[in-house]
Amino acid sequence: MRHIRPISDLRNHFADISKTVHEDQEPVYLTKNGYGDMVVMSIEAYEQKLFESDIYLKLKEAELDAKSTQTRHTHEDVFRDIRKGLSEKSNGENV
Incomplete structure (x- = not known):
């Protein structure tokens, strides 16, 4: 209401x-x-709305990107790349 x-x-x-x-x-x-x-x-409600808006925009961007290319990535590939990037960052390398 x-x-x-x-x-x-x-x-x-x-x-x-x-x-x-x-x-x-x-x-x-x-x-x-x-x-x-x-x-x-409230600030909490405002921040939640900002977060939801940011997520929506990122999903929309990903959807548009998916329509423009045939390249697909498995979740294993994505997480492997994330772990590699985090590992390089923690070792002091520029990513």
Whole structure:
């Protein structure tokens, strides 16, 4: 359920809004003169949204890359390359 409140509540009921965004992990939509104006959310919820957005963009990039080439990699190949890169990095080599 969306939490929609007038922007004046930000000043008059800040503690209640803060409690809502932290407990529910959902944003509170603030209106000004009956129209949407801004959204308030906890830092944790904001960071989660950023993380999800980043993952979505990376998956989209991978999907577009897959459409442009016929090259495919197994998970064994990918993890082997990652381990090799980590091993070289820990040995002080530039990767």
